[in-house]
Amino acid sequence: MKIFQQIADKYYVQIRGIHSEHSKSEEGIYDISNKRRLGVTEVQCVQNMIDGVTALIAKKKDLD
Numbered sequence: 001m002k003i004f005q006q007i008a009d010k011y012y013v014q015i016r017g018i019h020s021e022h023s024k025s026e027e028g029i030y031d032i033s034n035k036r037r038l039g040v041t042e043v044q045c046v047q048n049m050i051d052g053v054t055a056l057i058a059k060k061k062d063l064d
Contacts, residue, residue: 004056011052012036032056 008015016031032053034045 003059007055007059008032008052011055012048013052015056 004015012035014033014035016033018029018031032049034049036045036048040048
């Protein structure tokens with residue numbers, strides 16, 4: 001999980017369980033949300049989310 005957290009940190013996203021922060025995943029399902037909400041544009045927030053989720057998916061595929 002450490003590698004996934006490093007990716008999340010790089011793209012300013014949070015990995016959470018489906019029942020909010022600090023909850024556990026159910027059936028391998030996670031909630032990904034933006035960490036940064038203030039001081040950046042909406043475009044930056046959306047781009048971070050796209051890049052972060054893309055990188056997380058790529059890493060998961062590499063490990064499978």
